[in-house]
Amino acid sequence: MRISLDNLTMRYGDNTVFDGLNLDIADGESLVLLGPSGCGKTSTMRCVAGLEEPGAGSITIGDRTIFSAADGINVAPHRRNVGMVFQSYAVWPHKTVFENVAFSLRRQRVGADRIRERVRQVLELVGLAEMADRGASLLSGGQMQRVALARSLAMRPSVLLLDEPLSNLDARLRERLRLELRELQLALGLTTVYVTHDQVEAFALADRIALMQDGKILQLGSPEDIYAHPATTSLARFLGVGNILSCTLDGGGAHVADSDLIVELPASAGTPTGKTSVCMRSEDLAVAPWSDGPHGSNTWAGSIVVSSFQGALIRYRVTLDAGPTVDAVTARRAGPTLRAGDRVTVTCAVEAVQVLADDSELAPAATSLDAEVVA
Ligand SMILES: Nc1ncnc2c1ncn2[C@@H]1O[C@H](COP(=O)(O)OP(=O)(O)OP(=O)(O)O)[C@@H](O)[C@H]1O
Numbered sequence: 001m002r003i004s005l006d007n008l009t010m011r012y013g014d015n016t017v018f019d020g021l022n023l024d025i026a027d028g029e030s031l032v033l034l035g036p037s038g039c040g041k042t043s044t045m046r047c048v049a050g051l052e053e054p055g056a057g058s059i060t061i062g063d064r065t066i067f068s069a070a071d072g073i074n075v076a077p078h079r080r081n082v083g084m085v086f087q088s089y090a091v092w093p094h095k096t097v098f099e100n101v102a103f104s105l106r107r108q109r110v111g112a113d114r115i116r117e118r119v120r121q122v123l124e125l126v127g128l129a130e131m132a133d134r135g136a137s138l139l140s141g142g143q144m145q146r147v148a149l150a151r152s153l154a155m156r157p158s159v160l161l162l163d164e165p166l167s168n169l170d171a172r173l174r175e176r177l178r179l180e181l182r183e184l185q186l187a188l189g190l191t192t193v194y195v196t197h198d199q200v201e202a203f204a205l206a207d208r209i210a211l212m213q214d215g216k217i218l219q220l221g222s223p224e225d226i227y228a229h230p231a232t233t234s235l236a237r238f239l240g241v242g243n244i245l246s247c248t249l250d251g252g253g254a255h256v257a258d259s260d261l262i263v264e265l266p267a268s269a270g271t272p273t274g275k276t277s278v279c280m281r282s283e284d285l286a287v288a289p290w291s292d293g294p295h296g297s298n299t300w301a302g303s304i305v306v307s308s309f310q311g312a313l314i315r316y317r318v319t320l321d322a323g324p325t326v327d328a329v330t331a332r333r334a335g336p337t338l339r340a341g342d343r344v345t346v347t348c349a350v351e352a353v354q355v356l357a358d359d360s361e362l363a364p365a366a367t368s369l370d371a372e373v374v375a
Contacts, residue, residue: 001062001158001191002027003048008057010043010215017043018215021057025159028189030182034202035212036238041195044212045161048193049084050077061159083157087164091144091151093137097128100136101150108155122150125184142173149181159191166201178204199239203227211235232359233277242282242327246275246358254278254355259323264297266351275358284352285328287316288335290343299347302326304340318346 003025010017017040025031033041046052048059050066058068061082066075091100101119110118123129126146131139136147145165152160162181166174182205185192194205202209203223211219211226219231230236233244247254247263249271254263256278263278290301302320312332319325328346338344 002060003159003191003193004058004060005044005048006058006060008044008047008059009055010040010047010052011055016215021215021217023210023217023220025191025193028191030185030192030194030205030207032194032196032202032206032209033212034196034199034206034209036197039212040215041197041212042163045084045163045193045195048080048159049082049161050075050080081155081158083152083155083160085145085148085152085160085162085165087167091136091139091147093135095136096133097123097136097139097147098132100147101154104151104155118154119150122153125153126150127180140173141169142177145169145177149184153188157190159193160185162192162194164196165194167196167198174201181205211238229354230356233279233356234359236279236356237360241279242329243280243285244277244356244360245279245324247278247355249276249355254353256322256324259320261300261320261322261324263348263353264350265353265355268351269353269355272355272357277356277358277360279354279356280326280348280352282315282327282329284348285326286347287318287328287330287338287344288347289338290345295345296347297350298353299345302344302346304338304342304344307337307339307342309337316344318344320346 005021005023008021009019021044033044035041043052047054047067053074054067054069056069058070059066061080065071065073066080067073092103095103098119101122102115105115105118119132120129123132126149128143128146128150131143136144139147148165166177169177178201196202206223208221209223209226210217213234219226219235227239227241230239230241236244246257248257252262253265256263263280300320300322302318304316305319305325306317308315313329314332314337316328316330316338317325318328326346
């Protein structure tokens with residue numbers, strides 16, 4: 001079912017989390033709210049679930065208004081038909097898997113036969129059919145999270161809200177469950193809102209990503225769009241886009257600050273007013289052993305500072321003779337492995353260069369770990 005947030009305002013005391021938030025989520029869509037800690041993602045979800053009461057605005061699910069400050073409507077959480085899965089598993093350890101999933105159905109006085117059938121169905125869906133009789137305390141974290149998911153799905157919610165459900169799991173399990181969640185969401189055609197601060201998770205799960213910062217949705221689009229065209233430098237950094245260099249623009253290209261580097265720009269590059277940065281993604285930089293020219297556009301001499309083997313990929317950090325240090329990622333088989341100290345040329349196709357409005361003083365940069373994961 002479609003979800004609409006209209007002009008929503010939410011405050012905790014003096015702290016305004018968001019003011020006039022609008023968001024439309026289509027029927028069957030997987031929307032990921034992505035943003036740094038404290039930007040208001042969980043509060044948004046809690047408003048939809050009915051666990052927080054907004055100060056103003058309205059929320060509609062399908063054709064039903066579940067909250068309207070103006071009309072005094074505030075449907076109780078358990079009457080909203082919204083399923084929720086949180087970071088903490090919230091699974092009862094003393095009950096079996098079956099009883100955990102059946103619990104809410106029993107409370108709704110669903111008949112015993114129907115409960116058995118529904119629990120069997122959802123346990124099948126989340127891959128726990130064989131474990132129905134196992135005590136929940138004997139489950140792994142991943143299995144507990146599947147139980148929590150099964151419990152929500154058993155209620156046949158019209159929308160599913162997931163708040164960092166995978167963040168307590170180890171990296172490998174997270175990756176597996178992420179794919180399974182996406183498969184399940186597509187198979188059920190269930191409208192889902194997923195909250196995370198992990199851009200890799202957002203890219204993997206979303207039909208659309210809403211990028212939030214300070215209670216505002218700054219960009220809304222498909223994962224591909226958002227990654228390819230981040231609106232500002234702080235969003236680009238948050239998304240793990242590498243090589244964002246402050247610059248000034250003129251007819252000759254982008255002059256990178258405090259260096260002799262000039263980057264040729266495509267005709268399509270924007271010309272934002274105010275502070276600007278030029279952006280060249282790590283995966284768009286080619287590194288090759290040094291050779292005497294002739295060299296084409298955007299080819300620069302440099303020396304490798306770090307060469308880091310990462311399995312399928314090799315990451316190079318290169319200090320260009322013109323000044324800046326840049327990161328490049330190449331496929332393992334793309335050429336000879338280069339070593340620290342090697343002289344190289346670094347090339348970036350002119351079409352791959354972007355110019356972004358530089359708002360870096362307004363927002364925190366991503367951690368280097370974030371950058372590692374995506375590039
Ligand atoms: N119960 C509360 N009382 C007072 N302030 C709160 C409460 N819950 C959240 N806040 C504040 O509201 C703002 C938004 O919090 P929210 O939990 O929605 O952010 P978030 O983006 O989900 O962050 P995280 O990723 O860390 O969970 C923060 O400044 C937070 O400190």
